[in-house]
Amino acid sequence: MSEQGSLSALLPLIFFMAVMVGISIFVRHKQAGKNFVGSYFIGNRELGGFVLAMTTVATYSSVSSFVGGPGMAYQVGFGWIYMAVVQVTAIFLVLGIFGKRVALLARKFNAVTVVDIIRERFKSDFLAAISAFVIVLFFCGTMTAQFVGGAKLFSAVTGYSYETGLILFGLVVVIYTSIGGFRAVALTDTCCALIMMAGIVLLLKYVLDAGGGYENIMLTIEKNNPEMLEPFSFGNMPWTIYFTQWLLVGICTIALPQSVVRGISYKDTHGLHDAMLIGTVVVGFMNIGINFTGILAHGVLPGSPADYGGVDNIIPTTIVTVMPKELVGLAIIGPLAASISTISGLLIVASSAIVKDVYLHYKEKNSQPVETSKLRILSMMTTAVIGGTVFIIALTPPSLIWLINMFAFGGLETAFFWTLLLGLFWKGANKFGAQLSMVGGTIIYCATQAAGFKILNLHQITIGITCSLILFLIGSYFGKKSDEETLNKFFG
Amino acid sequence: MKKFLTDAEKFSLVRREAIFTGLALVGLIIFWLIAGFGTSSLDVKIFHLPLWAFLGSIGVWIFAILISFILSKKLFKNIDLGGEKNE
Numbered sequence: 001m002s003e004q005g006s007l008s009a010l011l012p013l014i015f016f017m018a019v020m021v022g023i024s025i026f027v028r029h030k031q032a033g034k035n036f037v038g039s040y041f042i043g044n045r046e047l048g049g050f051v052l053a054m055t056t057v058a059t060y061s062s063v064s065s066f067v068g069g070p071g072m073a074y075q076v077g078f079g080w081i082y083m084a085v086v087q088v089t090a091i092f093l094v095l096g097i098f099g100k101r102v103a104l105l106a107r108k109f110n111a112v113t114v115v116d117i118i119r120e121r122f123k124s125d126f127l128a129a130i131s132a133f134v135i136v137l138f139f140c141g142t143m144t145a146q147f148v149g150g151a152k153l154f155s156a157v158t159g160y161s162y163e164t165g166l167i168l169f170g171l172v173v174v175i176y177t178s179i180g181g182f183r184a185v186a187l188t189d190t191c192c193a194l195i196m197m198a199g200i201v202l203l204l205k206y207v208l209d210a211g212g213g214y215e216n217i218m219l220t221i222e223k224n225n226p227e228m229l230e231p232f233s234f235g236n237m238p239w240t241i242y243f244t245q246w247l248l249v250g251i252c253t254i255a256l257p258q259s260v261v262r263g264i265s266y267k268d269t270h271g272l273h274d275a276m277l278i279g280t281v282v283v284g285f286m287n288i289g290i291n292f293t294g295i296l297a298h299g300v301l302p303g304s305p306a307d308y309g310g311v312d313n314i315i316p317t318t319i320v321t322v323m324p325k326e327l328v329g330l331a332i333i334g335p336l337a338a339s340i341s342t343i344s345g346l347l348i349v350a351s352s353a354i355v356k357d358v359y360l361h362y363k364e365k366n367s368q369p370v371e372t373s374k375l376r377i378l379s380m381m382t383t384a385v386i387g388g389t390v391f392i393i394a395l396t397p398p399s400l401i402w403l404i405n406m407f408a409f410g411g412l413e414t415a416f417f418w419t420l421l422l423g424l425f426w427k428g429a430n431k432f433g434a435q436l437s438m439v440g441g442t443i444i445y446c447a448t449q450a451a452g453f454k455i456l457n458l459h460q461i462t463i464g465i466t467c468s469l470i471l472f473l474i475g476s477y478f479g480k481k482s483d484e485e486t487l488n489k490f491f492g
Numbered sequence: 493m494k495k496f497l498t499d500a501e502k503f504s505l506v507r508r509e510a511i512f513t514g515l516a517l518v519g520l521i522i523f524w525l526i527a528g529f530g531t532s533s534l535d536v537k538i539f540h541l542p543l544w545a546f547l548g549s550i551g552v553w554i555f556a557i558l559i560s561f562i563l564s565k566k567l568f569k570n571i572d573l574g575g576e577k578n579e
Contacts, residue, residue: 078545082528085549088556089517096513096563100506100571107575108499218540229542231532251517269571273564280560284553292549425510492500 009158010168012329013336016195017172020188020340024180031183036372037360040181040379041352042112045103047266049274051190053091056262056275057282058189058338059345060090060253061196062142063149064405065286066335070294071311074301077221077228079237081291086250088287091279094254095263099272101424102263108489112264113349114257114420115357121423121490122431122482128361130438132353134415135257138408139346140390145405146346147394150339156316157332166394173340174387177347178380182265185344192337193282199334200289202327203319204296210322211299221298228295244459248406252413252465255420258349293318343387351383406459407449414445414464418472427487432479433472441468502571512567516559520552527551 031039038044047055073080102117109120115135119128147170154165177185211217227234253259266272297318301308308317319331355378363370370378415438422429445464448454455463528548536543 078541078549082545082548082552085552086524088553089520092556092560092563093513093517096516096568097510100509100573103573104499104502104506107573110575215540222540229545231528231544231548246521268573269568273568273570276564277557277560280556284556288549288553425507490503492498492503 006159006325008326009329009332010160013154013168013333016333016337017169019191021172021176021179023187023191024176024184027180027184027187031181036376036379037356038112039183040376041348041356042106042261042265043181043183043186045107045265045267046183047186047262047271049266049271050278051186052095052262052266052271053275053278053282054193055186055189055341055345056091056095056259057279057286058193058196058341059258059262060087060256060342061193061283061286061338062342062405063146063153063335063339066196066290066338067149067153067315068312070290070297071305071314073291073294074297074314075305075311076233076236077225077230077295079228079231079233081288081295082231083237083242083245084249084287084291085284086246087253088280088284089250090253090259091283092276093251094256094259095272095276095279097254098260098420098424099263099266099276100269102260103266103269103272105424105490106264113352113356114260114264114416115353118419118423118434119357119361121429121486122434123486124431124435125361125365127419127431127435127438128357130435131257131415131419132357134412134438134442135353136350136386138411138415139258139350140386140393141404141408143343143346143350143387143390144393144397145408146339146343147390148397149405150336151394152312153316153335153339154332156313157319157328163395166391169336169340170343170391170394173343174347174384174391177344177387178383181379181383182348185348186265188344189341192341195337196286196334197282197289199331199337200286200293203323203331203334204289204293206322206327207293207296207300207318211296214296217296217299220302221295224302225298228298238457240457244461247465248410248413248459248461252417252461255417256409256412257416258345260416260420261349343390347383347387350386351379354386355379355382410449410459410461410464411442411445413461414441414468417465418468422472422476424490427482427491428476429472430476430479430482433475433477436475436479437468437472440471441465444468505569505571509563509568512563516563520556520559523555524548524552527555 034044069084105117111117115128115131118131150169151162151165155162208214221228297314300321305311305314308314323331418437419434423434441464444467445460448460448463528544531547532544534543538546
């Protein structure tokens with residue numbers, strides 16, 4: 001590994017990560033004496049509206065939103081923003097549909113995870129175990145993509161090696177998540193979201209300055225790249241991409257366990273309502289802001305994406321080109337914050353899937369109480385081991401990492417969309433339907449991905465989500481109905 | 493804060509709010525289609541942007557904020573979520 005970067009590019013990130021660790025230690029100290037499982041995995045249901053909004057947005061917005069996305073906007077034009085803006089639905093949908101539903105149920109059953117609620121609804125340990133397995137498996141894929149994306153960006157912008165970046169932000173995020181748990185994740189996510197927004201504004205300012213102003217850049221685009229001002233971008237943006245994105249990053253995101261679990265974590269409905277509004281403002285600002293910046297980068301990078309090493313290099317190259325050297329270190333924090341906030345959010349849910357949904361449930365079922373001190377160490381160790389494993393995988397990054405990221409996104413949605421939506425809002429949903437949908441849908445989705453099979457050239461999420469619905473309905477028709485006691489608990 | 497006596501009343505309210513949210517999504521999709529594709533043939537510019545690009549990005553965002561405001565501040569009700577905190 002060669003180290004050619006300057007210390008000024010490193011210091012802001014070191015300071016930022018030190019603050020994250022400090023927050024985590026502070027939270028750990030404040031949570032002392034409270035119910036461990038409730039505080040470590042769900043922050044003791046104390047989140048207010050602002051923090052709830054920020055942690056939901058920050059976990060949802062990944063490093064690809066800040067690197068790959070705007071790179072594509074640079075290539076395709078305003079059609080990309082038109083497509084990406086569908087993500088403004090993500091926050092009000094998940095909180096509006098599931099926010100109160102899971103909050104009420106979680107308090108009723110003392111649930112701290114989404115799997116707890118699934119287990120209670122369908123009375124199935126098998127379904128709970130499959131849910132936990134799917135969560136850990138797909139989360140590891142997504143986290144690896146975040147590690148790799150962040151470290152590559154770090155290396156491209158600062159001049160330091162990929163491994164240095166991975167250690168500096170990757171290892172630290174594992175440490176602070178392990179120490180502080182969900183509450184620390186929520187607070188650090190809030191810092192990350194604020195930094196992301198500041199980073200967008202900072203980069204936009206320097207891009208506009210370097211490109212000779214907004215008007216000049218737009219006139220250049222109009223003259224040199226007229227396809228960027230057309231919604232289908234002269235064939236670069238087919239309707240299938242728009243349709244797929246509505247499903248993949250819009251509607252189906254309501255069932256992502258990392259988003260739904262936030263419905264368990266807030267204090268009261270005032271906070272939930274505030275979060276719906278704040279979250280929608282923030283997610284729109286981020287999406288439009290960073291992708292617009294990607295397009296305006298034409299003012300400073302006049303070539304094609306290939307001239308700069310592909311779409312993933314557009315934002316790193318733009319940062320290096322337009323930012324003063326002393327501010328490069330600051331500019332990199334925004335995209336890295338997107339990466340670490342997603343990692344921490346996934347890490348704590350993956351950890352809860354193993355500790356709470358599998359281990360603790362097994363112990364409780366066999367009437368074997370677990371001491372709090374043992375549980376504390378086990379939880380922290382589990383979080384650290386999962387994070388450490390993904391860290392090691394990221395040290396030798398697999399190829400096609402972005403495809404793995406999207407694959408994982410679609411897999412989670414296929415597995416959980418109908419199980420949660422129909423399970424929580426339809427009395428007719430039953431155990432067999434949910435099992436058939438989750439197992440069958442996920443297998444079909446993975447198989448079509450592996451075979452590269454598509455219908456009408458649409459992303460395999462369309463096949464996965466359709467098959468999982470059909471299987472759910474078939475299973476619910478033929479399977480045994482849920483018992484009256486369960487239905488009374490869930491539907492009153 | 494509205495007081496509900498039974499779980500059934502709370503669940504009914506939550507179900508109604510979920511339906512409102514679903515309808516809001518349908519409204520947003522329709523707005524998105526009209527704002528972008530629907531105006532793409534018009535030769536009108538706002539801030540050097542084609543009308544479809546402006547309405548299909550900033551316009552959709554503002555519409556989503558408006559929807560979130562109506563949902564969260566007008567249609568949704570505050571309720572007691574019940575349960576004990578894990579002190």
